[in-house]
Amino acid sequence: MDTFVVILQACVVIGAIVMGVRTGGLGLGLWGVVGTVILVFAFRLPPGSVPVDAFFIIIAVITASSAMQAAGGIDFLVAIASKIIQRNPKRLTYVAPLVAFVFTVLSGTSNIFFALIPVIYETAYRNGQRPERALASSTVISGLGITASPVSAAMAAYLVLMEGTGYGLPQILAITIPAAIVACIVTSFVQQRIGKDLLDDPEYLKRVKAGTVEVPAALRERYEAKFGGTASAGTTSTGAPAADAATAPATARATAADTPTRAATRPTIIEHPVPKGGRTSAMIFVAGTLVIVLLGLFPGLRPAFPDEEGVMTPIGMSIVIEMIMFTVALVVILVGRIKPSLVVEQPLLKAGFVAAVALFGIAWMADTFIAANQETIIEPLGAMIEANPLLLAVALFLVAGLTTSQSATTNTMIPIALAAGLAPGIITAMWPSLIGVWLFPANGSQIASVETDLSGSTKLTQVPVYHSFTIPMVVSWAAVVAAGLLIQLVVPV
Template sequence: MMEYLLVALQGCVVIGAIVLGVRTGGLGLGLWGVVGTVVLVFAFHLPPGSIPVDAFFIIIAVITASSAMQAAGGIDYLVNIASKIIQRNPKRLTYVAPLVAFVFTVLSGTSNIFFALIPVIYETSYRNGQRPERALAASTVTSGLGITASPVSAAMAAYIVLMDGTGYGLPQILLITVPAAIVACIATSFVQQRLGKDLLDDPVFMKRVAEGTVEVPAALQERYAARVGQVATSAGGAGPVSGGAAAGGAAAGGAAAGGAASRGGAKATPVLIEHPVPEGGATAAWIFVTGTLLIVLLGLFPGLRPAFPDAEGELVPIGMSTVIEMVMFSVALVIILVRKVKPSLVVEQPLLRAGFVAAVALFGIAWMADTFISANEETIIEPLGAMIEANPLLLAVALFIVCGLTTSQSATTNTLIPIALAAGLAPGIITAMWPSLIGVWLFPANGSQIAAVETDLTGSTKLTQVPIWHSFTIPMLVSWVAVVIAGLLIQLVVPA
């Protein structure tokens, strides 16, 4: 009984450190993780767990290359391409925007790139008279799917290290997560396209129009004027419509919208939102993308990697962790030299700051989790592992909930994946469940969610008083179910 009590107390330390880290925010998550490790070691005399050196330095390497690309204008170049694709497909926006958000997260290894796309998606949907919530919420969610499908994301760095020795390397992982995520993107868009009222039927939007806080877009001006006229006619005011209510509607619609209506309903051609790209931005972006593709190539064909004899004298290719670190640090240097970027400017980039926070969070939480798990395998991990082995879907639920609570995909990966591996769960099944990290959107505690809500002046993208019920809830759940089901089916044909 005393043994179980001690394990429970240690578990409280782990959970308490995570909760306090989430409340502190930023570096706090990683620092509280280290403090939790200190308590476990000094107060409970647990042997320190393995320090996640490889995962930490993979993140550092990737964010260094990403920050060099950002300093050279490469991120601006990628955003410019993404915004053009989005704006040139307005009628299929709810399908195109989520796929674009996913692909560009995969290429850059971070969903931070999505921040720059939020106003583009909003303006494109609003100008074309669409409900912005549909494309905004779906794109926000699917950008998170890109994390588990990117060879250069922080979560992938942690996952590759954990899966080392299981027969599942980067190629097998991507063969499952990438197509499963694409299926989830399409399923999410299909459902999202059918959610919510059209703008002219949305009372929140119409109230904002009446208050003058938002204009009726030109694409809806004719229908809005006709509706105002019908309301006035039914109220016995057919005569004064043009001078009263209809005129008020035109005023609410703004000068541009009124001009479009006055020209016989001719639709004005929307002006594309331009994202200026610094000179050399394209070069920096392509250097980074080339490095990413090189990593994938070396993962797919181990024979291309240098091989060295192991303890038994057999030639073994160098690990993918080493490959990623070498390639990404080299990419950073190539960008700095080719584009003549000052190293001091790289250090000042927002991506580097965000990536460093992610690396520290991974370091602290992973170290604490490994300390706790390694010391309690017989007492709690084996029974928990047996439960997961008997019902693998519990892993998907655990990943979803824990990621929602911690808002950290890499920390959740390091906390739960070792338990699944200890339970003897097949690597393919674990990989299929791993994109359950989409639960990061469970609570509206992420910058992308807040930015999407604040950008949408129509009021269609919203939060509620119930923390887990917001505009992102349904697309998140649809993505979760779709990506796990697709992954479980795909893993059946992926060779180990």
């Protein structure tokens, strides 16, 4: 009978997650709370711990990020990233993912990647490269930046869970950052060999023939030699009609008057305007992030107070992050003379609030279920994971794919691994398996990449789990976990 009741409770948890994913947005967190209500009132389970620290870390970080966005700091970061990408066209498949990763780490959100998608596409296409290679790998690798960022929502949840294990921010970053860089290089190497060249791609040639996309200057000579005649001039690579090519951006123009030599020697850099004060706000935010890392690396720099046993103990990193990030938000507002009401209107604040509510609801429900079923289900699951630690990586990957939330997955699965007695280093090495969020094409950056790529090389298929992002996702998953497991062996606790 007890087993049957536990199964019913598990169905409530899974059902709440499924309904939350279907509802989308705030729905994930709200359904999590409803699941908690059912577990408490219908099954009489004691309410789990409310994830207060993780919730407020997210609120603090997104407030600072939104202040930076309102002051133009995000525009400044995007401008730098786009210049780096465009100035390295021959190494685009390697450079673009690395840039996406670094800027996600600095900002704590992969939302910054949206602005880079058109830049990566244009740079690849106008240089005659298959856009899918750089677009798909960059999209996937940007997700690894979440588990390597000291100011991401998932890191907020993970830090709270790892308190008392001897693994703080320095140890976590010492594993996730180098492991992610290794995964980035391996993924780029594999991705460079994925798919046919554009002039051998039937879908691309079909679009050229239909006049929906124009052959770039870098490929026109080869196209005409291979197929005869002149290249189609239906639309530019950005979708502008060929008749309006004179008014289209210089990066999108490739008319018959252009020559391959001209395109190769004088490429036009896509400029991203940066509002006045954008650079300053970005520097303030990055400085705040570095202060957090510094205080994490050197606990002696943090104020210390006596604990219950009278031992002087530095304040926790959760409090440090909250203090620093709220302070950063105020400094950005004052220095940039930004109206507080403008900060509230930023897209980042809205997206961050949704993430915070999702974390709150799912984490609360998961803790309620897990705490009440230690002997019945959690200990057996823990024994399985302890016997075969790689099962944790698989579980994190699949749950992240189903929930599309790194922070919610962290709060659902990491407590099980801790209860199993798994070493914190091994857990941290497995944690980037959250890359599974790209399992289904349900994320905005995936859809945006497909829609931006007018060549048709970046695509979805009728099979939900097989698309342009599948191979880079699986390769990066295997590489980041393998590298993490090796690195954690030499990370001091």
